[in-house]
Amino acid sequence: MIPTPDLIDLLAARLTPVRRLRGPMTRAAQWLLLASMVTVMLVVAHGVRPDFWQCLLDQSFVVGTAASVGTGIGAALAAFLLSLPDRSRRWALSPLPPLAVWLSMIGYQCLSNWVAFDPDGLRWGEAARCFSTLVMVSLPLALTILVMLRHSAPLRSALATLMAGLSVSAITATVLSLIHNPDASIMVLAWNLGTVAAIIGASSTIGRRFMGLAFARG
Amino acid sequence: MPPSSTHHSPVLSVVEASLTAPRVPDVDWSILMARAQGGDAVAYRRLLEEIAPYVRSLAAKWCREPDQVEEIVQDTLLTIHAIRQTYDPARPFGPWLAAITRRRMADQLRRNGLRRQREGPLTREHETFPSTQANNPEDAPERRALGLAINQLPLGQRQAIELLKLREMSLKEAAVTTGMSITALKVATHRGLKALRKLLAGGEVR
Numbered sequence: 533m534i535p536t537p538d539l540i541d542l543l544a545a546r547l548t549p550v551r552r553l554r555g556p557m558t559r560a561a562q563w564l565l566l567a568s569m570v571t572v573m574l575v576v577a578h579g580v581r582p583d584f585w586q587c588l589l590d591q592s593f594v595v596g597t598a599a600s601v602g603t604g605i606g607a608a609l610a611a612f613l614l615s616l617p618d619r620s621r622r623w624a625l626s627p628l629p630p631l632a633v634w635l636s637m638i639g640y641q642c643l644s645n646w647v648a649f650d651p652d653g654l655r656w657g658e659a660a661r662c663f664s665t666l667v668m669v670s671l672p673l674a675l676t677i678l679v680m681l682r683h684s685a686p687l688r689s690a691l692a693t694l695m696a697g698l699s700v701s702a703i704t705a706t707v708l709s710l711i712h713n714p715d716a717s718i719m720v721l722a723w724n725l726g727t728v729a730a731i732i733g734a735s736s737t738i739g740r741r742f743m744g745l746a747f748a749r750g
Numbered sequence: 751m752p753p754s755s756t757h758h759s760p761v762l763s764v765v766e767a768s769l770t771a772p773r774v775p776d777v778d779w780s781i782l783m784a785r786a787q788g789g790d791a792v793a794y795r796r797l798l799e800e801i802a803p804y805v806r807s808l809a810a811k812w813c814r815e816p817d818q819v820e821e822i823v824q825d826t827l828l829t830i831h832a833i834r835q836t837y838d839p840a841r842p843f844g845p846w847l848a849a850i851t852r853r854r855m856a857d858q859l860r861r862n863g864l865r866r867q868r869e870g871p872l873t874r875e876h877e878t879f880p881s882t883q884a885n886n887p888e889d890a891p892e893r894r895a896l897g898l899a900i901n902q903l904p905l906g907q908r909q910a911i912e913l914l915k916l917r918e919m920s921l922k923e924a925a926v927t928t929g930m931s932i933t934a935l936k937v938a939t940h941r942g943l944k945a946l947r948k949l950l951a952g953g954e955v956r
Contacts, residue, residue, distance in 0.1 A: 533817070534824075536823055536824055539801075540802065546831075547794045549787065549788055551835060552787055552837075562773070618845045618849045685831070686829045686833055720890050
């Protein structure tokens with residue numbers, strides 16, 4: 533261990549100007565804008581589900597979709613707030629009410645239908661197509677939010693990462709519910725939260741190394 | 751006044767309450783940090799020099815080992831350096847600093863916990879290990895056999911083996927002790943080892 537005054541000299545010598553981060557609300561809004569752009573692009577490319585207009589009359593569909601959108605927004609805000617050291621951890625509670633509503637409306641049809649038997653033979657079921665859409669939506673969103681939250685790595689903010697994963701899940705599920713018949717929410721949640729668990733596990737084991745990298749760059 | 755009375759978390763308020771130093775120039779630190787974000791190295795050095803004792807006093811409340819306290823201080827300074835762009839000068843500096851310090855203290859406590867799991871204190875048994883003759887009872891029969899075999903050697907060879915191999919003297923020291931020449935010692939050792947090998951392999955002494 534070098535003496536602390538020497539460390540201070542070293543850090544002062546390596547000081548470079550940094551661009552201050554924008555406020556967490558602004559950054560969350562930027563990311564949500566990206567998410568809505570992805571949603572719009574997919575809906576335009578893929579088209580809404582055949583029974584979309586009927587669904588709009590179905591109260592449970594409307595409430596469930598609103599709840600998943602709410603979860604996505606709440607969790608995104610919480611993730612950006614919690615990535616800063618001095619914000620209250622209670623922000624993590626903010627997506628819970630819409631999450632509870634959303635989970636209470638989730639179906640599990642998608643999980644039960646991976647392969648379909650047709651007169652023509654075996655073919656990929658709805659689940660497989662669901663899954664490819666899922667990856668297409670959640671991957672870019674997850675990568676963007678993790679890059680935007682990278683400064684929280686030295687703080688080891690597992691909670692912020694968890695919130696980010698929840699937000700990506702909720703948004704992906706919303707997109708899928710707009711373009712697919714079967715409700716894929718369970719699969720979406722399992723995929724995204726599984727990814728988050730993997731990220732948190734990896735970062736807690738190699739967290740120190742990442743920190744070292746951050747310092748080397750700084 | 752402690753850094754901020756507007757932003758309270760339980761741990762922070764305990765730390766604040768127990769902090770007897772009356773003056774923590776929170777506003778000054780905010781300004782210094784804002785300048786440091788712009789690349790002002792002088793302001794940055796002053797900031798780090800001023801906050802180091804404050805961080806040390808926070809850490810000392812949780813940790814008694816001076817080495818570990820210093821480690822927390824340095825980890826905190828490094829973290830501040832790595833994430834200095836996240837500080838918003840519109841917000842008080844104290845809670846930001848204290849929150850980072852708390853994370854690094856938690857890390858240190860976690861490391862201590864891991865160390866306790868992995869390492870045990872040295873006991874008397876551990877202390878005797880370096881002197882192999884004191885313990886390792888499994889070796890006793892072999893040592894006895896070796897002792898008997900050495901006793902069967904002629905005097906010159908026995909002396910040479912005991913002084914050079916068992917007591918690990920240098921040739922010069924052994925020569926002074928025995929009055930034999932260095933060459934004679936070398937020859938005696940060589941012959942002694944050869945004889946021992948034969949004795950032990952033949953099992954005559956067992």
